[in-house]
């Protein structure tokens with residue numbers, strides 16, 4: 001299939017790039033000129049095309065709309081000072097893409113086809129990649145079921161698509177978050193580890209309630225007893241407690257983040273001990289109270305490193321030390337930024353050069 005991965009490219013006549021206001025760039029609302037589209041028909045991926053970005057026409061009966069066979073990925077491309085363009089660790093997203101596909105009973109895509117499809121689109125859109133500090137090109141690959149059939153059964157046809165958006169920072173401030181003790185995002189035996197659309201649909205009501213109560217985000221806890229910390233919004237979460245990096249170990253209910261993996265790997269480079277294990281709410285709150293928790297942050301592609309200013313649990317507020325003075329989180333953010341933009345050596349080959 002790789003030899004035959006022949007992507008037909010149809011370019012726009014005039015780019016919309018000159019009309020984009022990079023001073024006011026809302027996350028995920030400005031799309032580049034093109035998108036990638038492919039079809040899964042007769043048991044095969046085919047018709048890989050890069051076409052002008054625009055509406056698509058689908059049947060009102062497509063099963064993804066009714067039964068949620070739909071999932072996505074998220075990663076970013078960066079422009080280096082010398083003009084080089086790289087995508088950060090797309091091989092990891094390719095593996096996770098197929099994990100999501102399997103769990104949702106959808107067809108997988110050869111990892112190389114996933115990566116090459118991204119590279120082809122990013123190559124066409126390289127002028128759209130912002131060079132400003134903290135900016136990048138967000139890449140959104142996704143797949144959805146397209147059978148026209150009202151029956152709860154796996155679809156036989158699918159679309160794979162990729163959109164790209166120039167973006168700035170996702171969060172512009174340190175976060176005041178709440179520990180969620182009523183609702184759950186995911187459960188044991190569920191599919192929280194998949195980037196399935198339904199996981200996000202179900203998270204919006206509790207997130208909206210938290211926002212109305214004045215919080216920026218919520219911390220998800222285990223569905224059984226709300227005793228252990230799992231994630232923060234749509235990002236992984238980590239703490240520095242007694243100078244050790246502590247983060248919930250991955251499981252059915254936790255999305256295995258690429259940023260999480262990068263943070264843990266670099267933390268070891270920095271000389272920190274890393275603990276991946278169950279992390280109880282009580283442990284973290286006690287550590288904040290007795291001053292042994294120096295850092296708390298969310299880690300994800302969109303948010304990068306999103307530092308936490310306070311955590312509220314059952315109405316009680318626990319304030320973290322001033323996030324701008326935090327050693328670990330700030331060093332991690334700048335190291336990741338430097339690495340992705342080619343300002344420091346990429347010892348592990350995490351930058352896929354387009």
Ligand SMILES: *Cc1c(COP(=O)(O)O)cnc(C)c1O
Pocket residue numbers: 074195231233234235236255256257258259260299300301302
């Ligand atoms: C995407 C996502 C993450 C972060 O994953 P990255 O690969 O680092 O972007 C974490 N948790 C959830 C629920 C997510 O959807």
